[in-house]
Amino acid sequence: MTDIKREIERKYESDAGVLPDLTGADGVAAVLDRGVAELDAVYYDTADERLAAAGITLRRRTGGSDAGWHLKFPVAPGVRDEIHAPLSDTVPAALAALVRSRVRRQELLPLVRIRTRRTLRHLVDADGTLLAEAAVDEVRAERPAGGGRTARWTEIEVELADGGDPALLDKVEKRLRKAGVRRSPSSSKLARALAATAGPDRRPGPPEEQTPVTAGDHVLACLRAQRDALVALDPAVRRGVPDSVHRMRVAARRLRSVLRTYREVLDRSATDPLREELRRLGGELGLERDQEVLDERLTAGLDALPDALVTGPVRDRLRTWSRTRRSALRGRAVAALDSRRHLELLDALDALLADPPLRPAAAKRPAKVMTRAVRKQCAKLSALLEQALALPPGPERDLALHEARKQAKAVRYTAEAAVPALGAPAAGLVRTLKALQDLLGRHQDGVMARRALRELADQAHAEGENAFTYGVLHGREEQRAAEYEAKLPGLWEAAVAGHADSRPV
Secondary structure: OOEEEEEEEEEEEOOOOOOOOOOOOOOOOEEEEEEEEEEEEEEEEOOOOHHHHOOOEEEEEEOOOOOEEEEEEEEEOOEEEEEEEOOOOOOOHHHHHHOHHHHOOOOOEEEEEEEEEEEEEEEEOOOOOEEEEEEEEEEEEEOOOOOOOEEEEEEEEEEEOOOOOOHHHHHHHHHHHHOOOEEOOOOOHHHHHHHHOOOOOOOOOOOOOOOOOOHHHHHHHHHHHHHHHHHHHHHHHHHOOOOHHHHHHHHHHHHHHHHHHOOOOEOHHHHHHHHHHHHHHHHHHHHHHHHHHHHHHHHHHHHOOOHHHOOOOHHHHHHHHHHHHHHHHOOHHHHHHHOHHHHHHHHHHHHHHHOOOEOHHHHOOHHHHHHHHHHHHHHHHHHHHHHHHHOOOOHHHHHHHHHHHHHHHHHHHHHHHHHHHHOHHHHHHHHHHHHHHHHHHHHHHHHHHHHHHHHHHHHHHHOOOOOHHHHHHHHHHHHHHHHHHHHHHHHHHHHHHHHOOOOOO
16 A cells, blocks of 8 residues: 545536636635546446445546555545555455455455546635645446446536645535535445446345334344444554554454343354354454553653652663564454454354344343343442452452453443433443443553563563662552552442432343
């Protein structure tokens, strides 16, 4: 990949097929003629149009100033991330990897050829700075297979310049509407070409989602949303988009929790193997993220110390230790996504949703079934917290609180799945559980920090360095742990008091 660009554009239709005068629209001082370009693009997809169904386009284009391969992911209406790769005869491996979660084992085929005669204009301000590009495109689309069906149309496209103010597009659109130009109903040339050249045997689109009614409907809706998140986040993880690994791990955890806690709805003999694969995926995704969190905590702790308490090359040792560990972990997430097991997991989730192993309770109304599941998980959390806090401070209590933290996540995800059915009581419980989970998470981060500080102190001592600072940081972490533990009973008791009498939760 050579370039990634955020594309913000709007498409329009006009019976006249010409660009109205846009001079004076919100700072547009001049409209400059940039000539005519002949563009020839072939769009690739699976035979069942999986990329198009997700609003993703993959094309090989010649002509114009940016010939090459272009892969576009939808971000919001009229906004897409466009990834460029150099011109080649076959789909570049880097782009193929970014659509792997959609394509799976299917072949990418040339689906539609679109040739465009583009008349380009630059909208510039008084200083000559580019504000936007406006183009009148005369389009001819053709299906290479299936009888060579064709379609022709003319459209106007206005694309914001890099770093431009999106408000400009509103002003330009107002001017276009006054001239009789209307917004195009198609989100892209490909979408319009596919619709216009479809044959009588065209596959129907995905069925419209129905409003959940039964307990089974609600559970499956939650599973479907998290399956979609796993698939949609795959390209972001591969591109290293901030927070994408964490979000994918959360989606895997939510899937695991729903499959585990709603056993009354789904047959566990079919779901337990999926839970194990999701656990493995979450583990692979979390390693580098956990190290990142640990690095941030140790660095922040060191920054908070007075200079008089920092002895020896502590920062250098911490930096080297972190770099070594992260280097060993780098690439684990992408390797997991590239594995055969991951494709099998996605296929298994699709199969589960297509033909769910529903139990009799799935046909019941959700209030009773989902309330029972939430309360059961809450009872487990209460027991774990009581057992943990009854232990003296030390490794056993730390481990017990970590188990309580994992259960808090499970209860939260169970309650989240129930919110559409149970409403405000479940939503309130989710908020309380998030606060509890965050507190337990900070406690566990401290446990890991103390473990790392002991390791660093041993290394420093072996190298003849002063280990005093590591001891100071360790002591501060112990103090913070005690403060966290002191807050736990009150936080959970407040949650129980606030929701024990709530209906239905």
